[in-house]
Amino acid sequence: MGILDNLLLGLNVALAPQNLLYCFGGVFFGTLIGVLPGLGPLAAISMLFPLTFYLEPTTALIMLAGIWYGTSYGGSTTAILLNIPGTPVNAVTALDGYPMSRQGRAGVALFMTTIASFIGGCVGIILLTTLAPVMVSYALRFGSAEYFALILLGLVAASTISSGSTIKSLAMVVLGIMTGVIGMDMYTGALRFTFDQRALFDGIKIAALAMGLFGVAEIIASIRHVGTRRLDMKTVRFRAMKPTRDDMRRSVGPVIRASAIGSFFGALPGVGSAIGAFMSYGLERRLSKEPERFGQGAIEGIMAPETANNAADQTAFIPTLTLGIPGSATMALMLGAMMVHGITPGPRLMTDEPGLFWGLIMSFWIGNVMLLILNIPLIGLWVRVLLIPYHLLFPTVLVFVCIGAYSVNNNPFDIYVVAAFGLLGYLMRMLDFPAAPLLLGFVLGPMLEEHFRRAMVLSQGDPSVLVTRPISASILALTALLLFWNALSAFRAHRAAATGRG
Amino acid sequence: MHRRDPRDIIGGLLLVTVGLAFAAYAYANYRLGTVARMGPGMFPLGLGVILATLGAVLTVQALRRPGNWPTGEPLVAGLVLAGIIAFGMAIRPLGLIPAICLLIVLAAPAEGRIRPRTIAALCVCLSLLSWLIFSVGLGLPVRMFWWSL
Missing domain, CATH: 1.10.287 (Helix Hairpins)
Known part of the structure; x- marks a missing residue:
């Protein structure tokens, strides 16, 4: 089949009435939850995750993906209007978006970021469509040694590149892998760490883990910290949205550059959209003739990160769909959703399930257009959602979390798992441990163990197979380099701090 | 520090x-x-x-470096988690609606300044909403009360 046939097939799938409906549902709830402060994309996906168990796999994935890129659109609204970044990505947008809103230009900022998100999303989808088949042709040649190396690279990259302490991120990855060990060993059938609990025999449910770690822990941390909000509704009316000619002229360059930067970083394992957004913001400030405008409401400062993060959201699907290796915690959750539906993402997905693969990709176009429509005329609705008091919001969210967790298996045990991971997540926040690497480790851990053990069986116990096969060796070398570079920069920072004090 | x-x-x-x-x-x-x-x-x-x-x-x-003691709000965490656990313990023997009310009564005061009237309103609204979404809409096999099937 040629690429055109594939695209037509995908369009056919994506335009099926049921898929259209759930795509709309996904982007709608994604925007809704993205707008609500204190609930990020991970909480959004994990809360709505159980609902999709009743759907066809293709429809479920279309909806989950819609939730995800919908939260990126919605998150920017909160960042611009209230200076509350839902995610690190939107933190960059808030730098210039909030000053714009203080100057009475909130409408313009919201309009322009929606356009930026749309363009970034489109560039990302085009790259995903063209690069995924290329990636698949490489991936088909990978053996267990290569997969082990790639997963390890993904895990290490996620811990070293993200902000904060590398040691702590790595520890959370390992803790996540340990959580993934719970349940039946797929090689020997031995039950590991189940403590005779029947509900643990097939492992901890990813939905329960994610809802506890992100949903409940975020709620506990936000209670008493999200105050009442005031807002001037006049600045966000439809008529106040028209950008000036100057705004348009200044935006062209940042959008083009940020599309490229975002797409590149999105496709890398473990990097994610936040880095792309930071990098493109930094680049625009450096290129600008008047860098002092940044932080004071420069339009370039909102266009660059919003374009980059939406491009990255789409290209992040490249490693997830073609290799079965998610680059970020959100993608790990998408991967978990596929596995719940009995689909194994990997190089064979594209040929075995062309309807699902291309249908999902084509649904991104539809979803992005829907978001454009949802966000510009309906902005007033989202702003009102923003003003819902938190003391009404959080009990509602808790009720939905509990019912969602229960509905996965109709088993109260899963609710206790949510509570346990809620506690763990809150303790981790207190001790400043990041939660996203734990989820990544949890999803990738069983794959890591499987490929490691299979590689060792095939090589008859000779670990050198990992470094004698060229692809595996170069990926492992890159992983080691990342760790080394990270240790070096940490050491330098420590030395600089020591001399600074002395 | x-x-x-x-x-x-x-x-x-x-x-x-x-x-x-x-x-x-x-x-x-x-x-x-x-x-x-x-x-x-x-x-x-x-x-x-x-x-x-x-x-x-x-x-x-x-x-080898300076730092701070961790800070947290054990009361807030305790109330929210107690609400979730109560929900889990109640849903099988008592049904969904008592479980929802227990969760709200325990967790909602975590915010501190909530009035009893608001809690009652939340219980009624969320019970109704959950019944509509999960039982009527999605057809989830879950009992509303202990006496119903």
């Missing part, structure tokens, strides 16, 4: 404890096997050791 970083010392020591306990449990209960034919215990043993090592490194680093 303290001369040493108490937050990371606690975190590091916790990691060491969890790592060692995990490794010891795997070593004592599961067969290790050989490298070519690994038993169920080999991989967990390795993980536990790695976690303990990372914890030790974190602790040593924390001993």
Whole structure:
């Protein structure tokens, strides 16, 4: 089949009435939850995750993906209007978006970021469509040694590149892998760490883990910290949205550059959209003739990160769909959703399930257009959602979390798992441990163990197979380099701090 | 500020404890096997050791830098978690609506300034909404009350 046939097939799938409906549902709830402060994309996906168990796999994935890129659109609204970044990505947008809103230009900022998100999303989808088949042709040649190396690279990259302490991120990855060990060993059938609990025999449910770690822990941390909000509704009316000619002229360059930067970083394992957004913001400030405008409401400062993060959201699907290796915690959750539906993402997905693969990709176009429509005329609705008091919001969210967790298996045990991971997540926040690497480790851990053990069986116990096969060796070398570079920069920072004090 | 970083010392020591306990449990209960034919215990043993090592490194680093004690709100966490656990304990014997009300009554006061009237309103609205969405809409097999089927 040629690429055109594939695209037509995908369009056919994506335009099926049921898929259209759930795509709309996904982007709608994604925007809704993205707008609500204190609930990020991970909480959004994990809360709505159980609902999709009743759907066809293709429809479920279309909806989950819609939730995800919908939260990126919605998150920017909160960042611009209230200076509350839902995610690190939107933190960059808030730098210039909030000053714009203080100057009475909130409408313009919201309009322009929606356009930026749309363009970034489109560039990302085009790259995903063209690069995924290329990636698949490489991936088909990978053996267990290569997969082990790639997963390890993904895990290490996620811990070293993200902000904060590398040691702590790595520890959370390992803790996540340990959580993934719970349940039946797929090689020997031995039950590991189940403590005779029947509900643990097939492992901890990813939905329960994610809802506890992100949903409940975020709620506990936000209670008493999200105050009442005031807002001037006049600045966000439809008529106040028209950008000036100057705004348009200044935006062209940042959008083009940020599309490229975002797409590149999105496709890398473990990097994610936040880095792309930071990098493109930094680049625009450096290129600008008047860098002092940044932080004071420069339009370039909102266009660059919003374009980059939406491009990255789409290209992040490249490693997830073609290799079965998610680059970020959100993608790990998408991967978990596929596995719940009995689909194994990997190089064979594209040929075995062309309807699902291309249908999902084509649904991104539809979803992005829907978001454009949802966000510009309906902005007033989202702003009102923003003003819902938190003391009404959080009990509602808790009720939905509990019912969602229960509905996965109709088993109260899963609710206790949510509570346990809620506690763990809150303790981790207190001790400043990041939660996203734990989820990544949890999803990738069983794959890591499987490929490691299979590689060792095939090589008859000779670990050198990992470094004698060229692809595996170069990926492992890159992983080691990342760790080394990270240790070096940490050491330098420590030395600089020591001399600074002395 | 303290001369040493108490937050990371606690975190590091916790990691060491969890790592060692995990490794010891795997070593004592599961067969290790050989490298070519690994038993169920080999991989967990390795993980536990790695976690303990990372914890030790974190602790040593924390001993050499200043930091703060961790801060948290145990009352808020306790109320929210108690609400969730109560929901889990109530849903089978009592049904969905009593479980929802228990969750709200326990968790909603975590915010501090909520009035009893608001709590009652939340109970009614969320019970109605859940019944509509999950029972009528999605057809979830869950009892509303202990007397209904």
